[in-house]
Amino acid sequence: xxxxxxxNIGTDLAPALKTTRWFNMDGSLSLDDLxxxxxxxxxxxxxxxxxxxxxxxxxxxxxxxxxxxxxxxIGLHTVFEHHDVMTPNALEVFLSEYxxxxxxxxxxxxxxxxxxxxTMEAYQMQGTPTWVLIDVNGRRRGQYFGSHDELALxxxxxxxxxxxxxxxxxxxESVKTDSEHCDSNGCQIGES
Amino acid sequence: xxxxxxxNIGTDLAPALKTTRWFNMDGSLSLDDLxxxxxxxxxxxxxxxxxxxxxxxxxxxxxxxxxxxxxxxIGLHTVFEHHDVMTPNALEVFLSEYxxxxxxxxxxxxxxxxxxxxTMEAYQMQGTPTWVLIDVNGRRRGQYFGSHDELALxxxxxxxxxxxxxxxxxxxESVKTDSEHCDSNGCQIGES
Amino acid sequence: xxxxxxxNIGTDLAPALKTTRWFNMDGSLSLDDLxxxxxxxxxxxxxxxxxxxxxxxxxxxxxxxxxxxxxxxIGLHTVFEHHDVMTPNALEVFLSEYxxxxxxxxxxxxxxxxxxxxTMEAYQMQGTPTWVLIDVNGRRRGQYFGSHDELALxxxxxxxxxxxxxxxxxxxESVKTDSEHCDSNGCQIGES
Amino acid sequence: xxxxxxxNIGTDLAPALKTTRWFNMDGSLSLDDLxxxxxxxxxxxxxxxxxxxxxxxxxxxxxxxxxxxxxxxIGLHTVFEHHDVMTPNALEVFLSEYxxxxxxxxxxxxxxxxxxxxTMEAYQMQGTPTWVLIDVNGRRRGQYFGSHDELALxxxxxxxxxxxxxxxxxxxESVKTDSEHCDSNGCQIGES
Numbered sequence: 138x139x140x141x142x143x144x145n146i147g148t149d150l151a152p153a154l155k156t157t158r159w160f161n162m163d164g165s166l167s168l169d170d171l172x173x174x175x176x177x178x179x180x181x182x183x184x185x186x187x188x189x190x191x192x193x194x195x196x197x198x199x200x201x202x203x204x205x206x207x208x209x210x211i212g213l214h215t216v217f218e219h220h221d222v223m224t225p226n227a228l229e230v231f232l233s234e235y236x237x238x239x240x241x242x243x244x245x246x247x248x249x250x251x252x253x254x255x256t257m258e259a260y261q262m263q264g265t266p267t268w269v270l271i272d273v274n275g276r277r278r279g280q281y282f283g284s285h286d287e288l289a290l291x292x293x294x295x296x297x298x299x300x301x302x303x304x305x306x307x308x309x310e311s312v313k314t315d316s317e318h319c320d321s322n323g324c325q326i327g328e329s
Numbered sequence: 330x331x332x333x334x335x336x337n338i339g340t341d342l343a344p345a346l347k348t349t350r351w352f353n354m355d356g357s358l359s360l361d362d363l364x365x366x367x368x369x370x371x372x373x374x375x376x377x378x379x380x381x382x383x384x385x386x387x388x389x390x391x392x393x394x395x396x397x398x399x400x401x402x403i404g405l406h407t408v409f410e411h412h413d414v415m416t417p418n419a420l421e422v423f424l425s426e427y428x429x430x431x432x433x434x435x436x437x438x439x440x441x442x443x444x445x446x447x448t449m450e451a452y453q454m455q456g457t458p459t460w461v462l463i464d465v466n467g468r469r470r471g472q473y474f475g476s477h478d479e480l481a482l483x484x485x486x487x488x489x490x491x492x493x494x495x496x497x498x499x500x501x502e503s504v505k506t507d508s509e510h511c512d513s514n515g516c517q518i519g520e521s
Numbered sequence: 522x523x524x525x526x527x528x529n530i531g532t533d534l535a536p537a538l539k540t541t542r543w544f545n546m547d548g549s550l551s552l553d554d555l556x557x558x559x560x561x562x563x564x565x566x567x568x569x570x571x572x573x574x575x576x577x578x579x580x581x582x583x584x585x586x587x588x589x590x591x592x593x594x595i596g597l598h599t600v601f602e603h604h605d606v607m608t609p610n611a612l613e614v615f616l617s618e619y620x621x622x623x624x625x626x627x628x629x630x631x632x633x634x635x636x637x638x639x640t641m642e643a644y645q646m647q648g649t650p651t652w653v654l655i656d657v658n659g660r661r662r663g664q665y666f667g668s669h670d671e672l673a674l675x676x677x678x679x680x681x682x683x684x685x686x687x688x689x690x691x692x693x694e695s696v697k698t699d700s701e702h703c704d705s706n707g708c709q710i711g712e713s
Numbered sequence: 714x715x716x717x718x719x720x721n722i723g724t725d726l727a728p729a730l731k732t733t734r735w736f737n738m739d740g741s742l743s744l745d746d747l748x749x750x751x752x753x754x755x756x757x758x759x760x761x762x763x764x765x766x767x768x769x770x771x772x773x774x775x776x777x778x779x780x781x782x783x784x785x786x787i788g789l790h791t792v793f794e795h796h797d798v799m800t801p802n803a804l805e806v807f808l809s810e811y812x813x814x815x816x817x818x819x820x821x822x823x824x825x826x827x828x829x830x831x832t833m834e835a836y837q838m839q840g841t842p843t844w845v846l847i848d849v850n851g852r853r854r855g856q857y858f859g860s861h862d863e864l865a866l867x868x869x870x871x872x873x874x875x876x877x878x879x880x881x882x883x884x885x886e887s888v889k890t891d892s893e894h895c896d897s898n899g900c901q902i903g904e905s
Binding site: 163182185186187188190195198199200202216218232253262263264265266282284286287288290291292293295296297298299302319320321322323324325326 | 482
Binding site: 553566569570571572574579582583586601603637646647648650651666667668670671672673674675676677678679680681682683684703705706707708710711 | 715740751758761764766771773774779793794810827832833838839840841842855858859860862863864868869871872873874875895896897898899900901902
């Protein structure tokens with residue numbers, strides 16, 4: 138379901154990321170470092186079926202599509218259950234086996250002995266996957282729990298990119314059709 | 330492949346639609362009627378496998394997602410081969426069997442005995458499917474031949490919608506997760 | 522739904538095919554010619570969405586998998602509606618655009634002015650797609666209306682093939698994994 | 714790739730399963746207990762992407778399709794890498810989150826300090842997923858490494874079932890079409 142989790146989404150800055158370590162990058166990442174760019178944050182758990190089947194592949198696709206452009210895709214491992222088996226070591230193997238190449242931070246465990254890690258709590262997430270969209274000024278503009286629709290996410294990302302006068306779309310390529318008349322992608326003129 | 334078919338795409342008005350009749354609507358449709366709204370135009374043939382398998386379902390999804398918003402999805406039947414079997418009567422059956430509900434115009438046959446219909450020729454399309462994106466001022470902002478990527482199309486649409494200060498994204502809902510702890514969409518907090 | 526349409530399915534011979542012409546082969550085909558081989562018959566209409574999206578691709582896959590083995594895949598165009606647009610000429614274009622390569626017969630129109638063609642009536646089919654399984658002795662062993670499950674169809678075909686001591690399975694290949702450690706198909710030993 | 718791993722596949726008994734524990738059942742399972750039934754064995758690792766995306770769902774589908782019939786689907790967790798994170802405890806969480814309901818045994822670790830567990834070694838498997846088909850007499854009739862084709866597996870299972878005079882296919886149901894004329898599954902007669 139959509140979870141615009143509090144009255145001030147869209148106006149307030151996105152809460153800081155509290156992480157213990159990062160994979161797929163040197164050092165660590167903070168949202169402040171990303172001001173001036175649109176940020177797509179995917180909170181997931183490595184043993185969440187919906188995350189593995191749909192959300193992580195979509196995040197991977199976004200990263201490839203927007204490589205070298207003003208959008209950053211980052212993952213956040215927000216473990217709120219079975220902490221003993223979804224450890225950072227297990228996550229490292231998961232990211233390698235699944236060839237996940239975008240930066241993934243490990244959410245800092247709850248300091249009061251609770252099960253919900255700190256960033257997940259700060260964002261009032263309801264579970265995994267959760268998509269968070271952050272604009273060029275660091276404001277949280279959208280937050281969605283569940284397998285969010287690809288087209289809908291694309292539309293929202295396009296709106297955020299256009300706020301920075303990003304020349305959207307010009308660099309996307311359609312799937313090529315092969316030399317034959319009709320293939321699975323389309324039918325070409327002039328070979329009937 | 331992407332086909333920004335001429336140097337002036339992005340600045341010039343989209344050529345007028347030349348059609349003999351329309352389905353799924355009363356009367357006929359002209360781009361002039363649609364100024365002030367973003368237009369997504371899908372040119373297809375009813376026997377083009379890529380159109381049927383991917384582009385038409387995506388156009389249908391767009392129409393449902395943007396219902397009552399400032400975006401219009403229209404189809405154009407641009408038959409450039411096998412004219413004898415892809416007739417308007419056959420198209421009518423196709424639209425009914427496939428439950429296509431967006432307006433579909435029939436491109437006007439070539440007046441000089443050629444096989445390429447008039448609107449297809451005016452747009453310099455290379456084949457089907459071809460996606461055309463038209464902004465609120467009637468300018469052709471993008472044109473793509475082949476099965477264009479859903480995420481990429483969404484991003485471009487989002488950018489065009491944002492030019493009209495359309496509150497993008499606020500009305501999209503993520504897929505719901507059921508009452509159980511983890512389902513195919515996600516894992517919910519608080520039931521471990 | 523499953524439609525073992527009459528009490529004598531499984532024991533009686535499959536009714537003869539009454540056809541006006543055949544595509545993807547020279548001359549015509551009769552079930553008698555096919556005694557000694559298992560026959561998978563797919564009855565479809567070229568504008569039936571379920572046929573186009575699922576059943577025809579599955580029949581095409583079967584034909585390729587069983588090439589040069591004792592199983593024959595044949596299609597039957599059983600038009601029971603919109604006869605004016607699903608003509609043999611339109612079917613010919615459809616088969617070419619969709620690259621259907623198995624033999625397809627055109628069911629003979631109803632002789633008493635009805636809409637149901639003769640073979641479809643003889644088999645008491647409920648609609649399209651309908652799968653019919655015929656054993657090496659020409660007996661109709663199964664008949665199913667709707668998009669039948671791939672695994673279930675495979676199991677039934679395997680049983681019919683084994684009745685002729687066909688060495689089943691020995692010639693099937695699994696998808697190859699590439700040289701890397703883990704790919705989308707699997708993880709290979711000895712490269713960790 | 715297909716791996717009929719030794720000259721005597723098809724004639725020799727399947728090697729015994731050496732397991733440390735079982736999930737989704739009380740006690741433990743031995744192939745001897747299963748004589749008289751066809752056994753489909755899926756060897757997998759919980760962090761093998763191909764296993765998770767395709768093979769495990771197919772095994773789950775088989776179990777549901779053949780429930781209460783003479784076929785048994787069993788899983789074997791054959792960990793040959795990253796043993797520290799793919800522990801039995803982690804497997805237990807995986808099976809629960811993914812709702813895997815067929816019996817799954819944990820392959821016994823290599824006794825000589827090697828990485829390949831004992832059953833995996835005895836079967837000369839090349840990696841995961843590996844499908845093993847065992848007939849009613851306990852003979853290993855097929856073994857395949859990689860994401861094996863659903864139709865091909867079905868055919869082989871049908872052949873093994875038919876050896877026990879299992880009335881194959883009679884209990885399978887096709888997908889139902891709804892009350893409307895054409896839906897995604899098919900087109901029904903008599904509502905044109």
